[in-house]
Every structure is written in C-alpha cells, then in structure tokens.
Amino acid sequence: MKVITKSIYTIISLSLLMNCTTKQELNVEVFETSASGNKLSKISEFSRTETSSKIVLDTSKRFQKITGFGGAFTESSAYLLNKLSEKNRKEIIEAYFSRDGANYSLTRTHMNSCDFSLTNYSYTPTPDKELKDFSVKEDKKDLIPMIKAALATSKDGFKIFASPWTAPPWMKDNNHWVGGKLLPEYYDSWALFFSKYLEAYKTEGIEIWGFTVENEPHGNGNNWESMHFTPQEMTDFVQHHLGPKLESDGYGDKIILGYDQNRAGLKEWVDVMYKDEASSKYYDGTAIHWYESTYEVFPEELQYAHNMAPNKYLIETEGCIDAEVPKWKDDAWYWKKEATDWGWDWAPENQKYLHPKYAPANRYARDIIGCLNNWVDGWVDWNMVLNRQGGPNWFKNWCVAPVIVDEEADEVYYTPLYYIMAHFSKYIRPNAEVIDVQTSDKELLVTAAINPDKTISVVIFNQTEYKKEFSLELNGVTKDITINPQAIQTIVLAN
Template sequence: MLACLPVKERQSLLEELFGENGANFPITRTHIGACDFSVEGRYSLAEQNGDTALVSFSMYHDKEGFSTDKYPDIVDSTYDLYYLMKDVADIKAKQNDKTYRVLATTWTAPAWMKDINDYYSKEKKTGGRLLKKYYQTYANYLLKYLEFYKSEGINCWALSPVNEPQGNDGSWESMHFTPQEESEFIGQYLGPTLEKAGYGDVKILGFDQNTFEIGPWTAAIYGDSLSRKYTYGMAVHWYGSSFTPFPEVMDSIHNLYPDKAIIHTEGCIDNLGVEPWDAVIDKEGFVEKNWYKNDKFWWSKEATDWAYSTPFWPELHPKYVPVHRYARFIIEGMNNWMTGFIDWNVVLEPNGGRNHVGNHCGAPIMIDTKNKEIYYTPVYKVLKQLSRNMRPGDTVIYVKQAEELAETVFVNAVQKPDGRIVVNILNTREEPLSFKLEIDDKDYAVSVSANAVQTRIYPAK
C-alpha cells in the first residue's frame, strides 16, 4: 500500500503512525518470508532444496519492490518491506521516545524443510510439519534473519518461531507444531542457537494463536526447564471470540507462570466482506458492507468474524462493534496481565486486501491506491488515543468499579513514572454515564459520553 503513495504522503503517514506527534506506536510485527498478506506468496528466504548450509539465504523478497506493469497503482517501484522498516527506525531514532520493538514471525519454514515439501496445501488441508532433521537448520535460518537486520541497524526485539502452529487448513502459508514439538524446538535448538550467537537478549514468544487454546502450550513449554528458560512469554490472538479477550484464561496463566509475559500479536476484522463459507447459516448477515469512508460502520454492530452464525461456539461470535472490540480487548486485557497489543495490518486497501489468497480483513487505515486517498477509521483514532496515553514503562493499577456496569463499561488505569494516573473508559451503552471509580483507595468521579472511548489524566498525588 505504501509503495502506491507519493514519497511526501508516505512519509507523512509513517510519521502519523510512529512519530511522537502521531500515534507513536512502540511495537510492530513483521513476517519472515511469505504470509497471506504478502502481495505474492509461496516464498521463503532460502529456497534451494536441501541447502542446510543456507548458502542461498537472501533478503531479496524484502527488497525487490513491485512491477508497475503488474501493479499500475505503484508510485515507487523500489519500495518494499526492508525500506519500510528502515524508515520507521529512522523516525524513532530522531525523536526523544526512541522505543521501537520489532517482533519477527514466520508463517512457514522453507518448503523443503517440511514433510509436504510445499508452503501449504489446500488439497491436503495442511501447512505441513517441520521435519525433525531440519530443526537446527531452521534455527539457523531464523538467526540469519536477525543477523541481517542487525547489520542494517535494526535490532529485532522478539521472535516467534511460527504463526498459528495449529494451522489454518492449508489455506495459506503455515506450519504445524504440537506443543511438545515447539517446546523441543525452542529449548534444544532455537534458544541455544541464539544464545551462542550473542542474540540471547532477543525475546522468544511461544504459541501465537487464540487465547482460549493456550493451556497445552504453556504446560509443554513452561513445563520443560530448557524451553521455559528461553521463552519470554506467550503470543496470543483474539479470534476465539468477537467480544471477550478471555480474561479468566489470562489470569490463570499468569497465576501459574507470573514471571512470563502475555502479548497480543494479531487481531483484525477477519473475513471483511468475504462471501460466507459452507457452515454459515445467516449467509446474508455474514457479509459486511459500506465500511470504507463510513465512520458509522466502525461504531455500529455490523461486523462479523469467521465463526459468526456457525456451529462453532456461536455464543462467542455474535456481530460486534469494531471500536468496542478493539477498546475492550486492550482495556480488559491490560487488566488481566496482557502486556502489549499489536493489530494485524495497520494499512490495507478499501476492500481489505491485498492478500494473495483473498483473505481480506479490516485495517485501522485504508488507502485507495488509485486515487491516493487515505481513510483513517475510528479504530485508528482509538488506537492512537490509547497508544499515546499508555506507554512502555507505565504500570497497570487496579481499578474498582460498580458491579452493575460490568459487561457494558470497561475501565483500566496506568500510573506514569511521574505519578500521574491515566484512566481509559469504554462505554458501550447508548446513554452517557456518571459514576465513581476507586483507584488506590481514592475515589474518582467520572463522566463518559454514550458509545465512546474516553481517556482521563489525573495529576500525581
């Protein structure tokens, strides 16, 4: 999308996203090799069969740019992921708040390392498994990625060995791990490899799929002394429900493993405008409409997700208000030990692409690449509000609110290093409210508008 913008407009958008006068997002997630939102898929960074020495390792795909013949909306044919990462790093380096945490995640190992010898197979409904004989080669592959970007002045903060290890039925790039397999890979291969090479400070995140399914993964990874030693925490996604972040699950995991982090690494309006699949009962209601340049859509209960009106936990997947889902997940998640939140795609086309398998999704910002028009959705504005007011180094503090507001009003609070208290409030009701909050044995009177996300800042005591 960014290659379709003139340089001045592209730089302005990046400043809005990552600069101190904009959202100043401190953490990003990027893909190692292809993913479904690669413009063209089915590639890795080492494509020569049997190349255990990784002589063929190349960052070409992050640098190659795009053909204007094939993609006529392109303005800068040289611009690609590598240059984007460099631009963001430059923005952060020039400002006082330099926090720039890059989480790098693979969707799949090179095809030749897997049992299906392919990036994914729709026919077999699988992404395949990493062959045991290539565990060390795959660890070396991930190390080479870290080494390349470090040589370019970008230190990756964290690494996730694979996105969604339970798979996606072979719909796009993927690779299966069982909990025990990922534990073995982290503990006996990836962790020691990074440590020996001087990259022991890179955080390793396990799992990287839906929160409610995390139990077997924490048991296997944290139950093994080696993998526990090398694993910083668990990455989770929000696709298990269209409204709840499963606070009881995060609480239980934290209580069992209080020294380990829980970070949300992917969420979006999935299947945006996509035709219903076979299991959907309400086929007409499944398909969203009129979201581009229509703020009302983002504040209305008009969005659906993959499991809406299906036999798969229908009570967890009703229609929802996009802004409410984002704000609730962040506010309630932070109250229950979640330490960070990353959206999926921050910028997409008006139809929710580009995606090489048609897996279109919503994004906080949408760009009409033909007319060079940028639409900042209400979701973006709320993410910006929360990002500017909750920063790395803040401490989450307990908030007590009236029980009768539960499930309709969501509140969290953080304390700044200088003692100020920031309170974020999501009111999902259709009427304004006034109520009291108790924070550190002190009462605060609060008023909040109907159907709104508001932030209050109180001075230090």
C-alpha cells in the first residue's frame, strides 16, 4: 500500500513538474539602452522586483501606418564626414543605414543653404524668372556624396524629403537671406525651383520622395535663413503654383507636406490647409517640429491635425537638443536633467514653464513614444553628425547630434541619443501599424507596432530612478520582464 501511494505521488509530482516546465511564454528578444551603460544590449536574464505591473497588447486595434524614422543630411554633417578617415566615414554611414545599425528609413535634406551650412548660398543666385543658371554644384562636394554613400549602404532603402529655408534673396520683399516674404511675382519661379531640384538630383542618381513647402514659416527670430508664410499664403502657393507645376512636369507623385514648424500652431494651419477639397488637393500631409517645449508632446494638437486629415501624413520633420554644446564622451550627461533649450533664456515669461531643464535621453524617448501614440507616422531627427562644438555652421547655432566627432583627432562618439533613435528605426519598419497597448503602470511610457513581417515591436521607457518589473501579455500569453532605471527597451515578439 505504501509503495502504491508513493508511486501515485511520484506521478502527480512529475505531472506538475512537466506542466510548470512547459508553461507557455511569449517568444521575445529584449534590447535595452540605459543610464547604467547598456547600449542596445540584448537582455535575457531578468531579476525579480517587489512590485509588478501589466502591459497588454491588442493587435485587433490598429492605428496609423509608419512612414519611417531617421535624420537629416546637412552640409555640416557631410562636411565633417569628409574630414574623417575613410574607416570612420564608412563606420558612421553603416551605423545609420545598415541593417546591423539603425537602418534609417526616412530622411531629410535642405534646398539652398540652411543654418547648418557653412555659408549662405542659393542654387539660383542670378535674378531670372526662368532660373536658367539653376545648379546644385554647392551640394556636389559634401552633401550629395554623403547621400550616395547612404544609398549604397542601405539594403532596404529610405525616403528623402527636401526642405527650403528660403528662396534666393532676389525673390523676396526684403532682398535678404533672413526673414521677408516671397514676392507674388515669383510664385511661379519658386514652384519651378522645386521641379528643377527634382531633375538635378535625379541626374545625380538620387530620387527625392517629397518636400516640405517651407522650413519654419513663422520664422526663427530673424536669426538664419528663413522666409515667412501665413497659412493662407502657403496654401495659395501650393494650390495654385507648386502642386500644378509638379503635376505638369511629371512629378505629381511627389509628396507635399505643409506647415513644418512647432506643434502649438497646428490648429491654425490645418484649418486652412484642409479647409476644403480644393485647398487640400495637393497637400499630402503635415510636417511638425518639437521646439515649442522640451517636455510637452501636444497630444490635443496632434489629434486635431489627424482628425482634420485622417488619411494624410503627420510627420515630425525636425527635432534636436538645441542651444547646447555637446558633451564629449560623457554618457551620464545625456541622462541628467541639466540641458536647456533656446526658451530657457528667450521664451516669454508666460511660456517659461514649457522650457525647463531636461535630460536629453528622456526627451527623445518620451517625445517619440508620445508622437506614435498620437497618430504621428514618421519621426526625423536633425543633423546626423556634428563636432565637439555642436557645429560647424555659419550662424554658430550650436546643437547636439546623435553622433559627435572630433574631426581633428579623427574620433567618433556615439551618444545615447543614437541608440535611442535605433530603438525605433531598427525595429519599427515602414508600413508597420501602431497597435493598442495598455499599461497598469503610468510611469512606464509604452508604444507598440506590428511590422509587415508580423513581428511586434514594443518600446518601453522607464524614466524613474528604480527598476521595474512587468508582465507583457498578448492573446493571454505572457512574459515577465524587468527594465532598469532610466532605460529604454525594445521588445521584439516573433511572428
């Protein structure tokens, strides 16, 4: 009798053990970047914590399709690359555009000079409505070779859109690089400029996906290249000049994005842009920047813009840590709340609260997640490469880039911002669909998307000073994961 009882207990114990060992779990890969030193590091061991929360994915609820993530080709970045050794040039391009790197899928460049150019220049310096002297020769030394190197490296390809900071001074009412408006008599010539740019870059073997009509049409405090438009003026130019010109020249498939400045002004612009079928005909979407605030995502404005044009693009086309000289090989600074932006010194008193001190890593992670959770379908960083001063540029407008170089010593520094960008660009691919995600821990910022290959990428940001544990759930199947303090994770669920 004792033997039989012992046998029964043995069978039951073995059965329970088998059930425990065969418990179904989500098949995941976890990659983390953290203040403690992880840099897109693969994590497989998770320690227990005292409290746990739940993050639930729902693939039945899908939102916007992703256009892409990336950065900008600027003359400053391209110039610096050409100052480096061939080895380091190749390494940086691969870091941004190879599948082993960030695999950028959406990029920007400038037409004519911008604040991150070495000098002021125009492709059409001579007053002539037919633009007979149009040439992109200024781009052939640095900018075009950088773009070509990226195209040659990328296996999946990437989209490029171009933005003008200003028309040549002779087309403007103030005859100056900075400020002023495009004279109505040159509207057709300025539309021709876009068409000629497409043709010139196509000749160089570079296909341009589309345009923003004007970088920062409100201006930028009369600092560097700029040209002012009201919402109605820009819409008139697009509706009656730019759109019809591109269409008649065989470029009707090129994307036109309106606005291209801070989110706080979105309502005023989209009300005019998408007022009716005629006004919205040639607009393919809306471009936005993040400089209105170092912490506010402006979800109401983003939702409003989406609802005004739910089938059009809503793309963050520029963001950077501005008004700061980069910290060299000091990862800790990027996680500390020490950086300040332009508004710290210059914002009116009633807007100072929008410009507190902040941690650069937090700003990138929080903003991209917030944008994805409010219908934004693309997010483009500013300069890809700057030097230890935060330049070079003609205006001495110092900023931070994800990759900083010392061109004299031929050294390269990949800041934490580079890895944060890669958490999105590498794992959330074009045509992925943002899906519903719910978290019981409001301190964890979360977004998720299902890729065309059916893998699901979940990006989680823990901005607190303590480790957190959570249970990730999909269709009733779970996986227990921990995330370090001040860390961002991308969790990839196999298809």
